[in-house]
Amino acid sequence: MADGRIPRGRVVFVGVAAIVGAVLVPTAINVGTGGVLPAPLAGFEPWAWPVVGAGLAVLITLGVLEIQRSRDSVRAYDHPRNRANALAQVENYVTKRSAQALAERVHITLVLDQASSAVRPTPHLVQPVDEIQLPPNSSIVDAFGMFQESLLLLGEPGAGKSTLLLELGHHLVERAKHDVGQPIPVLVDLGAWSRSGRVRSRHDPEPVGVIRQRVDGSPVVARDFAGWLFAELQRRYTFPPQIARAWLAAGRLALLFDGLDEVEPADRERCVHELNLLQKTFAVPHLVVCSRDEVYKRLQGHLRLQGAVSIRPVDPGQVEEYFDKAQGRLDGLREAMRTDGALRNLARTPLVLSIMFLAYHDRPAAALAGHARLGWLFDAYVSEMVVRRRVPRTRYTAEQVARWLWMLANLDDYGRRMLLAGLPAGARRRITREDLPVLLAGCVAGMVVPMALAYGTVAGLATALVGVGHVALLDHTIGLGTVVSPVPERKWRLSAGMPLCLLGGLALGTGAFLLGDAASGMLSRWVFTALCGCAALNIVLYVARLRWPFAIPTVPLAILGGHELSEVDGVMVGFGFGATFGWALASLCVVGDMILFAVFNSEWDLRGFTIRVVVCSSPVAPIVLLVGENGSIEWPLLAGVVIGGLLAPTATETTWAWLERLRQEWCGLVVRLLLVWDGYLPWRRRAFVRYAVDRGVLVTDSGGKHRFAHALLRDHLKRRDPTQLADLIRERAARS
Template identity: 30%
Template sequence: MTSGCLNNRYHIVRKLAAGGFGETFLAEDSYLPSRRLCVIKQLKPIQTNLDVQQLIESRFQREAVILEQLGEGHPQIPQLYAYFAEEGRFYLVQEYIQGTTLNAMAIATATEVRQLLTSLLSVLAYIHARGVIHRDIKPNNVILRQDACQPVLIDFGAAKETMTLGMPPGESALSIAIGTRGYMPPEQAAGKPTYASDLYSLGMTAIYLLTQQPPHVLPTDPRTGQLLWQDASRVALDANLAAILDRAIAIHQRDRYASATVMLADLEADSPIFSPPSEPTSPLLATLEPPEFAPSPEPPTPVPVAYSQQSYRNRQILLNKVKNYWIKGVLETSLHGKALIELGLETRLDAVEHPWGMAWETPEQSRQSLPPGTQAIDKFDEMGEGRTLLILGEPGSGKTTTLLELGHHLVLRAEANFNQPIPVVFNLSTWTQSKQPLANWLQQELQTKYQVAREISQIWIERQQLLLLLDGLDEVDATKREYCVQAINQFCQKYGHTELVVCSRIQDYEMLNCRLQLQGAICLQSLTLEQVQHYLENTGSALVALSQAIQKDWTLQELVKSPLMLSIMTLAYQRIPLEDFPRFESICDRHHHLFEAYIQRMLNRRNVESVYPQQQTQQWLIWLAQKMVAESQTIFLIERLQPQWLANPQQLKVYQLIFWFNFILISGLIGSFVLEVQKLVPAVLIGGIVFALVFGTNQIVPSPTLKWSYQRAQKTLILGGAIAPLFGIALKLAFGFAFGQITEANYSSSLPQEISQGLIFGLTFGLILILIRGFSTPTIDTVTIPNQGIRQSAKNALVFAIFGILIPGLIAWVCEFRVNFWALCGLSFGLVVGGGEACLKHLILRLILYCQGCIPWNYSRFLDYATERIFLQKVGGGYIFVHRLLLEHFAQMPLETTPGTRKG
């Protein structure tokens, strides 16, 4: 086709190229006044079998979306303008790059090649981070843009792959391999390209520029198959550049660079790449300027954020909490810290669903071991802006430790650069509502775990200023886990620039019917016996017997592959003679014995005062673990104890009866000072009904730290200024008719009086309500202590009680009403609304649990004691078990039905 119109829009100017997959044309866009030039690629399927036509079209659409995303995100990739299908053929409409391809340029110098490699490696780092392999890098597919003097990478091979669907049976894989002879590595010729394949092609392109000869005509080493190109170079070479290119074009991909980022770092460390000479020595150097899109070893910087003094303070407080809670409180004191062995990592691209709906790697390529020494932060940094990562592993393999190590790096960056997002650790176990958006759940967690006001957290989420570290996807209730995955995916679609990391046990994740739509996934590899023995040999004589026992016992060999189990063994089996090691025929029995030995060793720890009886300590921990598993909780907060933690419905009824008894008793005592008996009973009943409708009895909600907010008070003006007075009038009239204060005899005189008093009554308490609601939480608490929510509720109740006494009492004194009546009503109102009801509920619940032997009275003291015994770790004002496996072990242990000895 050399003329005509495609899609009734694009007029063909001339043919640019033709190949086995189709033809390329230069065309004009007749829909635009400028008649913009564009490149149209016509793609031909291998065959036109109707059975695969729909599949081809569907995949073609998805790949078009990918090409559009790539072009919009990087200036050195052509933009995709449109795609369409016509008469059984598929067309891509792309940006026309005016310039010269590399194969038309004169010979390049070593400096020019360095600059070119640096610029193109930035492009490869960008596309590889998004799961894309170019597959056809060669001099013809690199254009030096005339206007910007940048090398532009064109002609991605992805769409060509679609055209091979439905090829005839028996067709050679080589005959449909995407790539060009000489520039295509062996694995790509076999139809199995990897990221390292692009580095091979780029290296061959550089060699072409240095030799002006196609790679396939250059000699090779008959023993190794390695290309012998240096003697053919027509320019002076330095040894470092030659070594970098030799590594890039190694025959075996394991010998090449692990990533474009690593190759770029090698190139930058070797020479001052960004210092071009003052005068160009060839046409190539004259057009090639220093790259403007080269990646840095540090992740890309987000758009700068202007911080007010308060905003900056809030940011620093949250960073300090994350650092103190998780890095210092958990990571630096974790059991894994006892066994610092370098964990191997493996990519698992098949574990995630590509954000654009497809992955281009084959199953074999989707699982590759990363080079030794590679850390999660290295893999995370490779992904560029908007990074999302899934961390998988076996139980006890070190997923949370890896997540927190990653978080440690990110916290340091955020402290050094205000424009970096704030890394925050969350545990997904508390995600319990199937239809709850993740953003709403994040606001709840920030308020509960980090004492961040909803107003602040909402701004951070909307402006995408948080970096989410989400641990424990496997700890979400199994019936809600897939809903949680969907919520994360929906969040990623809505907040596309928010970076996040998710952790999960691999077995639980693989059982899901849906996948996370993240950019990448890594899996922690098990420890080898060589690693374990080397570690034990370096720990001294205390673990010699353990090392010998591992060599003889296969159950120990299986368990010790987990870093957690190795850590527990080093504590539980320390200084135990070899003959005292029991033998087990099953891993389950060995697992159970190991945890029992650990528990006994920790209970008998020296240098820790034995404050509580061992049996009682163990029972309290069992009860706590069972309740946390039942409620899907990982972090335990004393103030978040709820009535549903009671053992059975009978105890819940006892709790409710005690609460109502106390409510009636307190209300009756206060009311008896100002009301007659016949008025006291209905007043208490009405108050109880209103209380039940507003607060209920089965939920304890502590009050937050308060600070006055005029904007918050404005929202209550209608309720306090209009509805409250009407309610006051209705209440006063009801009492007037019920108790004979309004009769037919005094109707005309008493009715206006009752209405006016009711109006003042309503306005007074409406004013108190406005004042109370005007208190919000626009800042973050700098200090977090156990049971802080209930302590704060008590303080708030006291403050509001004072308001409740003063304001109504003053108004009553001015209006010559009964001062004591109004003051006591205000006192009751302030106590309840300010947080007194939460304190009363919490006190009753703690009392019942104490009497049942479930908890000690001084609960925080006991939890600190359990932390000293290395059963728990302190996270801010809460506590977590040192590992999920220990939590599960305690939860499976039998709980005594009768209360034990209570102490503390």
Template identity: 25%
Template sequence: MWPRRRSGSPPLLLFSVLNAVTSSSVAVAVNVATAEFPQAHGWTDNFTLLASIVAAVTVVSAVVAWLDRRADAGSAPSRPDALAAAAPMTTAQRWILAGGAVILTAGLATFIWLRPGLGGRERLSVLLTLAAFAVVAWLVAWWAVRAARPQPVAEATRTGEAGITTRSRVLQRVDQWWVRDALHRSLQQAVRLDVALDAQPDAVEAYEGPTQAALQRLGAPEPLPDGTRLVDVYDASRRILLIGRPGSGKTTHLLQLTEELLRRARADDDSPAPVVLLLSRWRTSHPDFCSWASAEIGERYGVAPAEVRQWLDDGRVILLLDGLDEVDDEYQDACLEAINSFARADSFAGTGMVVTCRSQDYERLHRLAFDVALVVRPLSRAQIDRALRSAGPDLDTLRHALDRDETLRELLTTPLMLGVATIAYRGATPDQLPTGGDSDAHRQVLYRLFVQRMLTRRRSLRGRPETEANFPPHEARCALIWLARLMHRRSQTVFYPDWLTPAWLPGRHPEWPLPRPRGVTAWLARRLGWDHTSTGLVGGGLAALIGAVATVPFGALVGGVRGAVVTAAVAAAFFGLGIGLTFGVLLQVPRLNRLFVPFIGREETTAYAASEWTTSARSAATGFLFWSAFGAVFVGLPVALSSTWPAAALIALTLGTGGGLSGGSVPDFAKPPASPGHALRASLRRFTRLMMILLALVAALLAVTFAQRGPWFAVVAALPMTVALMLTAGPGRAWLRHRAVTFGIARSGLLPEQLLDFLSYADDRVIMQRVFGGYAFIHRTLRDHLVAEDPFNRLPEPSRRVPAAGG
């Protein structure tokens, strides 16, 4: 039934087995329903024959899938870019899959074996139970299809890292992420300039203790010989501070140094490995800078923190730290002092360090205890004129405007703004250039026209041709503004789609006027906030579906067809409203929020989607005991008083099973997302496996209980609550939260529903660029510009004169 996958991906075996099992289930269900007919009555009573047929279909399907997979593997092209992000199926996963299929098959055969003693309503209940299991199995298979769909991954992953040393893997990732992606694809590469460096000796000071006052003001720099590169200074002094104006090229210099140090490290195994770290991720939760650097390198580059610590002790790594000014204001002093303590420590004397910071922000801080401070020299008038002349006559209007506009000429003394200007003002007429205003006003006009030009051009600057834009320019601009605002609100310089959660969405009291979509969803969002509305609606809708499907057999057992319909409606309302009100309303009350923490965890500390998940026996045991106790007290006790104690015990056991499965899955953030969406797909695959295990265990428990004439309906009744429970922790919650935020950003009109496509589109237009498994604006000043823009105002027509604000 499933389309044949030419890639030979591991889940093909899963699809075939599920296909065999569910097809057999349908056949069995039909025979149960038609048992009154003589031609069907004979062989449906034969347990051995029926079990043999089901087992034979399953085995044949699995063998065919295995042979098909081998054929695909042999004929598949061995191109690195053809590999999928899905990992090969392990032996343990195959055994789990085979065990689940056998248990489910045995349970189905047991149902048929006991069929002669069932009444009419019991037969209908069994039929609906089989159908419910088939539906859930197909949903699990569909999730597996989505999780295993081949996706483009980062070059560092495509080229293969198996069998290489830790050092080689670090160098490979530095090369891909920082040299190829960040340096060679940056906007500054469009304008090739030799930006000079000057010495700034008063910016650093070697001292034994902390200074008592901030730097306050930098003196005049001391010129260095033309052609002096950052690597030349680093060879003489291993601790360098690099400062400059926004967009002056600090990060470009740092990445050019990275490229040179990377070349040396690959040529000589004794040379230290350069690693680039973003200081914007600094937090005071670590006891010292060495601990933070070890954890950050471990998370970003896949190195054990203990091994990183040994590298730092031995001087085998060079720390290239970008963006001291991007550290949160409340952490800046602590970060600088931690760096100084690290730099003064004798044990780390052999570790090279380079730190970048904006000049204006650095003046508010204490001095770094480094050897040398450099400042990026502004572009000279001659450099600007040569760059504009080399671009051709399309920039003659801009070049002549610089002769009479000192403010505009001063603005273009940084490579970033000169590169932006060559794009924004290419082919412009004199009346399109801004008049009057200060430097900030000119920058706003320049960025506004730059964004307009990039969104309306028919070809990207990344070398990928496009016949037409994927997103209308006005809608794309609005989405960029909202993304910039959301990132600014959470102090993020890099946006990771995998880590997008409902907490990113505006609450009841948004900082900015939001789009006003119509409908019930928008009405709820205005009163509850998009964060809680999205979670409540998505979680409640899914819980209603699960509740209706899983309780239909119990309703059929009690009241036939009418009972099934009524029970499904009641269960959908109960579970849907319960989950929806809990996440949409109750969690907004601080006291109630604290009450729910033991059950669902804290919103701010809940793990995001992770590239790797591990199993913890201790966590699984804790989850099993906690949720078993919860089920026994809050669900089992009322059932025991109204029904039987065995039914209460089965409900507690079923809930505990789900709690153990979800609680035992622990995210491992040692590897960052290799590509946007990679961590989410890995979490979805993990959740799919957990659902498979749950279905197999529940089927086994159901078969045993049914064979013993026990209260099997208790297991069916507890299944929807168990599945809903598994969506509140572990990989299930990561998937649910992402579904909720996708729903929220689309319904609210803030971001496109096809978010990954939009981010790739923004990268093509050089408005954003890939960083690790996320995206960042080409410069923080562009992000800040978009934060201040009004998404409800359309851009002016290019032919109209654009006055600068304040002019």
């Protein structure tokens, strides 16, 4: 394959051929010439040649299927309907994105300057005899053609890079519609690549001595670039991966990458390498990459492209021309800029001029005095757009809008895994210091109360103590009590989210009781014995933090002890309850683990996590005394609960890849629920996204994913105090 990947069918075909040719056929020949099979296979000699025949039949079938697959692949991507549908998908996306973008309301002609020293020659293209010189007043389409459709586009933040890329996309779509030999343009946001992988966790390989801090500051490990690209083309344009791969290898796609500066700083060098590798692998003849000028200059590597251009900042003459085309709606702004030099210096990019038009049009000059800051400009834009537009009718308070926009700006991507990587410090503190202890207390209550009803008050109270002990054990293994940096203690405050956390914990604990009751009846002695060995392994590796050699004598002794305990009535019943109880508690503690690890250079203090859980769980004792009946201590049952709970560290410490993915998905789901319960996110996300899209704050693509109208707007809202922004929205609403 052009991207270096070997199809699975071909791998299976080669494997079956190797088995048939290297094992089955020689064995059958040996039997046919008077030989014998090895002792374990004695008596199967008559089956030797039938097995070879069956293997050959499977081999022929796989070969036919592989040939058919190859033909179908070629026929599929050559189907004429695919190209027409693909162009329609791209045109729809480009048109929709252009309509949603914060582009200038009155068109400004941007000036491009040549910057060829920013790139290195493309290895798969023959270089021209004479150096390419960009003529004055060249458009982005002219530059794309002059530099052989291999171009780097640089500019200041808000200079119009995305706008020019959309303009180029429109031109290439029209060109491809009239000429079947021209490539299909596809716009792709590079920032999505660095957020596409898994969130870093405590189980990633780290240098010695580094446990809780991310080495490179990046919260996410980006995935394979080519695989991500084909998945993104499928999500955004519905291109099947095999068709997109075939088109790219055949030079039938023009890749327009936006936002190299939006890639996580730790991944930018790798992104440049991946883009160069993509060209080397597929010999991509049509490629454009956009980036902020200062970000690209800080990179050590250079892109392999034929040329580079930089967008020149807007000059005063262009600003005056812009005001003239506004037909008097910006006269107040023009007058204010003549007397305010800071406000005049602010108007250097099309983005700022567009926001000025939206926020300041038809406003008198006196109302704009002293507001020459980019942050104030973004505040005015958000306030103006939220208050002015009434479709759909406003149904959110100013506090809700400000807080939800602030949270969405911090999260940037609403995927469950990305919630862990983008949580602001206030939300992290709220979840780990208030929500998780209440959730764990609810889980303890949900398990203990049914135990008290089924086995008596003493059994219920003992189970509560065991549950708190399991939390302390998990606190020790995970390190939730680790002090990163002491900060002043804050008092707890009751919120609407806490009762919901309590109910959620009760549901989880009750579910653990019911599952443990079912598991106890199905648990066999041999399974119980093996799980006792696993519990001993957890103690050695995760609790005592010893090395593997110490487990060699411990695990066999635990297995022997488990075999003896399995004959004691009540132990296996308690073991089922303890295992499900421990895993339920671990499923909540692992959320704190993920959140704590994501803290980087932040003031944090999680001392006394177990004490918080104990305090929250203290009301369980009188409830048990009220609902349960007195009874004696059932030591076998209690011993089984304790042993079963020792399996809990397996859920938090095991480094299996599939379990790590499951942990991240589960933690993302829990954190999302907690953010909704605490009021950081709306209950109906899609409704609020539609609300923000209508007001020009968010935009959505054809795949349903949202993003902010501009990265500068997102960065501003990320740093903005939502309370102050809500006050500005209310002030603007009072004037309307």
